[in-house]
Amino acid sequence: MNCSILLIDDHALFRAGLRLMLTNALSDAEIREAASLDEALAGGRRSVAPQLILLDIQLPGLNGLDGMTLLARQWPDCPVVVLSADSSVSTERSAMERGAHSFLSKAAPAPQFLETVRTALAGQRPAPASNAAPAEQGDSASRLTARQCEVLALLCQGLSNKLIGQRLHLSENTVRGHVQAILAALGVSSRAEAAFAARTRGLVG
Template sequence: MATHLLLIDDHALFRSGVGMVLAAGLGVVEITEAATLEQALLIPEDAFDLVLLDLQLEGLNGLDGIALIKRKWPHVKILMVSATQDKRIQNEALIRGAHGFISKSETPSRMLELVTQVLAGQLPADPSSTPADQQLRLSARQSEVLELLCLGLPNKLIGRRLNLSENTVRGHVQAILQTLKVSSRSEAAFVARREGLIN
């Protein structure tokens, strides 16, 4: 049976190149192309096995399009494709229901490998499959530290506000970064606001 693929990208040359790589590596494939999400959603095809969805599109962007694609083709697997290396955007794509994320800087063989894995059901862990309270579980003290951290206060001032030593605050900050799966204070503030962890 043929594998049905949908490529949504506003660069015709990129669609053509990816199509050739996948056709050569996957065997029997049927590839449909679209330059925009609006164009893709008008395709009468009943079902696709996999959608390769570009992040930056004219009109609706790829992140906002994930839900629309899943509504039209509920069982399809979605791989986001982008030039960005921003981990926050990659995580957001997974949270919204994408099955993986491919950088446009990847080699053709690596892209083929990732596509094959997703088609075989070997998917990365989906952050949305974890209940939010387990995913982002902070202690009451960590929540207090996080709130002050988001105000831009350094560890020393946070310690003064909460009557804690600077070392204790540093430990709480490290635990917060680990829990939120981020590497910097600014990223922690971004995720905390996005997830409604602070007012």
């Protein structure tokens, strides 16, 4: 599938995890990133129109919902999938009323996420589905110790093992061991995937 996707989210590690998942599933996809609506709109004037926009709500400056009018003005034919850590009915309704193609909780499982992306790229409307957090969310959290949760929170901020160790007064080798345990508990193979999984499952703020 040859397509261009614009991902607008202010968390770099979340974007990295999402990019990894999308490029693995859509081998010909071009993924462009922006940390804010201002950055997305400014960059869009210098590049071809995306075929799909993945839009976070909580952004610096203008938030995603309030900026949808500007996105529609610049790319009137581009569907927007709204992503949010808040999966309440009122938030979903607000997104759909503003013209979103679909709404996804950041806790949605990967197969549901990819199906929504493929549906939007195909120009189809999504089938009604619940965006409730997956059952394994609580299981992932219960497999982590309190110290591992602290390490995970700092990992999600982009800190290296050395900096995490300095922050928590641990050796770098100890931190490395915690990181490996975290990857195993979350069922992922990289720090970016761990950060993405932690945010989508609500394990970190």
